[in-house]
Each structure stands twice: as C-alpha cells, then as structure tokens.
Amino acid sequence: DHAKHNGSLYMNGHQIVSLAMTIPIYKNNEINYLTIPLGYKLYDKNFTKLELSKILIRNVMPELTEFQVIASCDSWYTKKNFLNILSEYDNLKIIGGLRSDTVLYDLKPNPTGKRGRPRKKGDRLNYRNFDFKKQNNFFVATKKCMTNLYDKPVFITVTTTDINKFTSVRMYLSTVEIDDINTKYNRKPKQESLNLYEIYNVRWNIEVMFYQQKNFWSFGEYMIRNKIAIEKYFNLIGVAYSAVILIPFINKNFQKLQFCSPQEIKYTFGENIKKELIFSKLLKIEEIKENLSHLRYLRPFKDLDNLAS
Structure with missing residues (x-):
C-alpha cells in the first residue's frame, strides 16, 4: 500500500509485487551487498500475486543462466503454486519464510516389501521435538523434511526465543543443501558455519530499498x-x-561513491549536473551573447575527493 492517504478520493493504495536483486561483492575482506529493483507489477486481480511473482522471475532468469540464483521471499510466497517454478530452472533455489503452522513430515521411508503404493512421506513431525541449539539470543534447529508444498525434501529451520513455551516462533524453508550454503556462499573458511536463518536475513536489504524509495524517491x-x-x-x-x-x-571516476547511500549519490550527481548546466550556459552567454540550448557531455566531477566515503 504505497500511495499516501490524505483524504482525497483521487489517491488510492495499491498492492505491488516487486522483484529486486541483491548482488554480493567481496571487498575489504568482507561481503557487501548491492540491492537494485528489477521490476514492479501492479496487482489488479487478473493474476494472483504468486503468478505475478513468477512472471517477474521468468523475465530475468534467461539473463542469469550462468549464475546460481536464490529467490528469497516472505511466508506469503512459500506456497505450492510458487514453489513449482523450481522445476523450470536448474539454477534456481528458494529460501523463504514459512507459516509456523505448516505441516511437516519425516523423509520418505524405505520400501517395506509389502503390496500397495509406497509412502511418499514419513510420519508427521512436530517442530518442538527438533534438536535446538542456542545461537545468540535464539534457539535454532534445522531438519530435512517433507511438506505438502513441494514434492522433494526441503530444509526447515525453526527459531524461537524460548524452547519451553515456544514464543516468537519463526520458520524458514530452503531448497538449498546445507553443505552448499557453507561451501558456495560462505567465503571465509575460518568463519562458523552459516544457517538458513542467516542467509534469509539478506532479504532485509529489499526492505531498506523500499523504505528509501518511499521516503526519498517519490x-x-x-x-x-x-x-x-x-x-x-x-x-x-x-x-x-x-x-x-x-x-x-561502472565508471572508475566515481569509485569513491561505492557503497554510499543512494540518496547521497543522487544528491552529489544532481548538484554537479546543475553546476555543469548552469555554469556552462552562463559562460557561453557571456561569450557569444546568445542563449544556447544544447547540453554538453558531463565531465567527471572534480569535487569527489571531498566526499565522505
């Protein structure tokens, strides 16, 4: 719901499905992330939000065939109608929030040799019986399970602040193998093993992007x-x-602006563009005594050295 509510019938709130890409960049012995928007679709009941999200993903996946792609989403999207997009792309995985009341099953049992169709799922599981370990202020447990949302086994991570009362329970689903997380995505060999919850936290970057666009980008x-x-x-x-x-x-002349706030970069570019246009026009008016309407190519800004990194 992005539009402002000021009492005017002209301005309505709308639901928007958006896709953003977070790019990990290794610099100064640590991983930094850049988050950029890739597309927005306005929900108008012709398609469900799950269908709109798949349309956005299909638009960009042909450009990412050489990369391992992880789609991170909240619990609204971790439904069967969305997870089935995994069958369309070999290089696509999903890590997402999950409703805490999702039904979990043990892995497919071994064949019994008896007549009849073999079971596809094991016995029903209760996440309260998982093996929880204390990590910072949370108790965390991860287990490979089956669900009704996806035909293949997935990893389920459960976090809670109290393993006796199970308050503030959060559940996460991942189609990424645990070993792959620690070999492909953990760049520091001496660092402790990552878990699904820590990888999922990268999704917070999209919330920061939304906040910036709503408050500073109209x-x-x-x-x-x-x-x-x-x-x-x-x-x-x-x-x-x-x-x-x-x-x-992209341009080495502006390297000092890397990882600065988008608002700071926008302000810097805007101020220098105004100086280029105004001063250039004033000088030419002074020289030839007539107005010029053409725009010159912008030179690299001379005051980048004075910017705070």
Whole structure:
C-alpha cells in the first residue's frame, strides 16, 4: 500500500509485487551487498500475486543462466503454486519464510516389501521435538523434511526465543543443501558455519530499498490511475535508483561513491549536473551573447575527493 492517504478520493493504495536483486561483492575482506529493483507489477486481480511473482522471475532468469540464483521471499510466497517454478530452472533455489503452522513430515521411508503404493512421506513431525541449539539470543534447529508444498525434501529451520513455551516462533524453508550454503556462499573458511536463518536475513536489504524509495524517491506520490502508467512510473524510479547505485561500479571516476547511500549519490550527481548546466550556459552567454540550448557531455566531477566515503 504505497500511495499516501490524505483524504482525497483521487489517491488510492495499491498492492505491488516487486522483484529486486541483491548482488554480493567481496571487498575489504568482507561481503557487501548491492540491492537494485528489477521490476514492479501492479496487482489488479487478473493474476494472483504468486503468478505475478513468477512472471517477474521468468523475465530475468534467461539473463542469469550462468549464475546460481536464490529467490528469497516472505511466508506469503512459500506456497505450492510458487514453489513449482523450481522445476523450470536448474539454477534456481528458494529460501523463504514459512507459516509456523505448516505441516511437516519425516523423509520418505524405505520400501517395506509389502503390496500397495509406497509412502511418499514419513510420519508427521512436530517442530518442538527438533534438536535446538542456542545461537545468540535464539534457539535454532534445522531438519530435512517433507511438506505438502513441494514434492522433494526441503530444509526447515525453526527459531524461537524460548524452547519451553515456544514464543516468537519463526520458520524458514530452503531448497538449498546445507553443505552448499557453507561451501558456495560462505567465503571465509575460518568463519562458523552459516544457517538458513542467516542467509534469509539478506532479504532485509529489499526492505531498506523500499523504505528509501518511499521516503526519498517519490514512490508513493503518484497521481495517476492508469495501471500501465503506474507500472511505468514505478519502473522508471527503479531505473533511476539502480543507475545511481551502479554508476560508481561502472565508471572508475566515481569509485569513491561505492557503497554510499543512494540518496547521497543522487544528491552529489544532481548538484554537479546543475553546476555543469548552469555554469556552462552562463559562460557561453557571456561569450557569444546568445542563449544556447544544447547540453554538453558531463565531465567527471572534480569535487569527489571531498566526499565522505
């Protein structure tokens, strides 16, 4: 619900399905993440939000065939209609939140040799009986299980603040093998093994991106009612947001702006563009006494050395 509510009938709230990409970059002996929006779809009841999310993923997966892709989502999306997209791409995995009342089963039992169809799932499991270990302020347990959401075994991680009363229970689902997490995604050999909860926390970057776009990029200030126009507006903001984040990594003249706040980069670019345009035009007016309407190519900003990294 992104539009502002100021009492006007003209401005309505809308539900938007969005896809963002978080890119890990190894720098200064640690992993830093860049999060950029890839697409927005306005929910209008022609498609469910699960279907819209799959449309967005299908749009970008052809460009990511050489990479291992992990789709991270909240518990709204970890449903059978969304998880079945895994069968379309060999390099796609999912780590997502899960409803704490999701039914869990033990792994498929060995054949008994008796007549009849063999069981696809084991006995029903209760997450309260998992082997919990204390990690910081939480008790964490991970177990390979079967669910009704996906035909193959998945890893389930459960966190709670109290293993006696089981308060603040959070559950997460992963189709990524535990060994793969610690060999492919853990860059520091001496670091303790990662768990699904820590990998899932990377998803918080998308919340930060939403907050920035809503508060500093006019995401909720549109005054249009046409669905196509609204989507174009959102995606245009996404292009501008992505540009200011990626330019410091594309052009070496702006390296000092790497990993700065998008708002800081936008302000820096905006101020220097205004100086380039205004001062250039004033100088040419002074020289030839007539107005010029053309724009020169922007030179690398000279005051980058004074920026706070």
